[in-house]
Amino acid sequence: MRRDPQAMELDTLLGRVAQGRDRAAFAALFAHFAPRIKAYLMRLGAPAALAEDLAQEAMLSLWRKAQLFDPAKASCGTWLFTIARNLRIDALRRERRPELDPGDFAPEAEPDPGDAMSLAAGEGRLREALGTLPPDQALVVELSFFADKPHSQIADELAIPLGTVKSRLRLAMARLRGALGEMP
């Protein structure tokens, strides 16, 4: 089975933070993720100082919440993405983010604990697929995450109809979600 060795290693580091409050593991995760979170937030328009503060907050959240991390549900990188995303909304928008609570619905079929491996494999394939998307699809996916603009505005700026943006997104989602679910 193909899997992403780096992603597995990051998940392992996070496990060491969760179980042993391991500061060296935290420092390694910080070195990897904090500059990426800062860059992500800057792409979304945050000034450098604020982006760095929020990256710090995201990493401290990781330290506080490490035992909530479930490697069968998402990789460490995906989990941090959601943390950084929510911190940004809290900081920049000052609006409440309607947040789903797992208690809100009947539990889904829980993935096997052994599924952490196949999940990591799926996310590895997803990342490869992100690199091989046709450029027009890759662009609308990137802008969806990094532009902080409604799709109607993205369409205007690309000078293409909104329907075209949506159909490119649909094609991209089919490819990317397909890569996630593909059997190894």
Place this chain on the structure above:
Amino acid sequence: MSIAHHPDDALLLAYAAGITDEAEGLLVATHMTFCAACRAAVADMEKIGGGLLERVAPAPLTADALNRALVRLDTVKPYERPHRDVSHDGTPDVLHAYLGGDLADVRWRRMGPKLAYAPLFRRGGTRVRLLRGAPGADAGRHSHYGLEYTLVLRGGYTDHTGSYGPGDLQLADAAVSHSPVADPGEDCINLAVTTDSLRFENLLQKIAGPLFGF
């Protein structure tokens, strides 16, 4: 009953990316309480976010960034699960927070014998409210100056595009003129978001609509 009408990929993706406004976010999150397929889609889209985070060119940190973080590790408070009110009548928690209670406790404002509404919040021109129609209630033929999202929470309604039941989301834009009627059975309760006024065709509603803020 299965859900036939979902947010499109673009809206789910905007939610996963964290760029929906609060009204759209509430719609998507409430829809997701009904819909396992969209929960799975958003979870996958968050993995795309995780993938993009991995691909972004890292931005250098200030020199003492790591040390400042390490110093704070011992002072951070342990995580506690945030307190959530629990609904007694199956009201989705995410909505519960906005209602300040259960759907059963909502104080409705009458708009006619069969129709009532309750405002939740307003952001700029976007208004978020609950609508309630007794069986057979006719919302009146209208089109839209902006967008109108309708998410069914209880009961159901039907217009010329189809029937909508709990969890179904209808998006109507300026091109859509419709005349939704509440289905027989229990009262139909919807979460409705409008980005601009509705255009009623009936003269009385033309006059009354703006009075009620529609």
